[in-house]
Amino acid sequence: xxxxxxxxxxxxxxxxxxxxxxxxxxxxxxxxxxxxxxxxxxxxxxxxxxxxxxxxxxxxxxxxxxxxxxxxxxxxxxxxxxxxxxxxxxxxxxxxxxxxxxxxxxxxxxxxxxxxxxxxxxxxxxxxxxxxxxxxxxxxxxxxxxxxxxxxxxxxxxxxxxxxxxxxxxxxxxxxxxxxxxxxxxxxxxxxxxxxxxxxxxxxxxxxxxxxxxxxxxxxxxxxxxxxxxxxxxxxxxxxxxxxxxxxxxxxxxxxxxxxxxxxxxxx
Numbered sequence: 001x002x003x004x005x006x007x008x009x010x011x012x013x014x015x016x017x018x019x020x021x022x023x024x025x026x027x028x029x030x031x032x033x034x035x036x037x038x039x040x041x042x043x044x045x046x047x048x049x050x051x052x053x054x055x056x057x058x059x060x061x062x063x064x065x066x067x068x069x070x071x072x073x074x075x076x077x078x079x080x081x082x083x084x085x086x087x088x089x090x091x092x093x094x095x096x097x098x099x100x101x102x103x104x105x106x107x108x109x110x111x112x113x114x115x116x117x118x119x120x121x122x123x124x125x126x127x128x129x130x131x132x133x134x135x136x137x138x139x140x141x142x143x144x145x146x147x148x149x150x151x152x153x154x155x156x157x158x159x160x161x162x163x164x165x166x167x168x169x170x171x172x173x174x175x176x177x178x179x180x181x182x183x184x185x186x187x188x189x190x191x192x193x194x195x196x197x198x199x200x201x202x203x204x205x206x207x208x209x210x211x212x213x214x215x216x217x218x219x220x221x222x223x224x225x226x227x228x229x230x231x232x233x234x235x236x237x238x239x240x241x242x243x244x245x246x247x248x249x250x251x252x253x254x255x256x257x258x259x260x261x262x263x264x265x266x267x268x
Contacts, residue, residue: 015043022050022237031238031245033093033223038072041084048090049235052224052242053125055093056081061113062106066140079113086121091228095128095169098154099146107154111161118163123233125225126167126187129155133174133200151175152183159184165227173203178212188218219251226250 014036022032031052038056039047047054058078059067067073085092096110111127118124131146146154151170158168169187170180177188191205208218222245224234229250234242247253 015046018047019050026050026238026241029241031223031241038077038081044084044088044090048088049237052222052234052238053091053093054085057095057097057128057130058082058110058114059097060100060102060106061110062102064101066100079117082117083121086117086123089233090123091125091224091233092123093126093128094124095130097130097132098151099132099143108157108161111158115162118166124166125228126169127158127162128169129158129185130171131174133203148175148179152179155180155183155185167225171197172211173197173205174200176212181213181216221251222246
């Protein structure tokens with residue numbers, strides 16, 4: 001493993017631990033999506049069979065002071081990791097973090113870098129546009145988070161730069177998603193009544209009726225996007241569960257408790 005695992009673990013131990021967690025998830029009827037930081041190719045090969053998809057935020061291609069003490073945040077190392085996933089045909093989620101000291105030009109470069117990775121390997125299923133939410137007591141607590149218009153503009157940039165088939169995800173617990181969906185976002189991530197947003201635990205997920213997305217419909221998806229289900233790119237250990245959970249269109253089979261706002265445009 002290129003980075004550091006849990007205290008006292010070697011890279012191999014850490015991957016063994018992740019595989020065990022994936023196996024437990026599959027037994028419980030949950031499809032794993034592992035984001036374990038920087039991994040070497042052998043570690044990704046070991047993990048891939050147990051995952052429907054995997055991920056790693058690019059965050060930015062810029063060298064920003066906020067990352068000075070975090071070698072795993074190296075843009076070149078993250079780009080290399082994402083490329084390795086592409087070579088292994090692993091459906092992949094990535095994204096950019098805005099408000100960490102990067103410029104608007106840096107955001108454009110980051111999005112173009114992701115776009116090139118997808119054009120080279122075809123594996124980027126979604127890109128998250130994540131605004132910084134500063135936490136008290138952290139080195140970035142005094143950072144000014146991006147305002148709504150800045151996030152909306154970045155979503156518009158993303159939609160212009162990224163290939164059409166790559167989804168754009170926005171976090172509805174950090175910002176009202178209505179204007180962002182109108183700007184081109186088409187995924188809201190994992191809105192859950194059961195689990196919090198572990199990155200921003202003080203920001204609860206909104207209820208469906210609080211999303212203000214009248215005129216759009218919500219469809220539940222799996223952690224692997226429909227086109228990759230059709231291509232068979234998901235891990236072979238997940239095949240039985242993917243087939244059980246996916247409907248004919250590759251989205252999650254309809255469940256009676258999933259509320260549809262109405263038949264308009266779709267936001268998953």
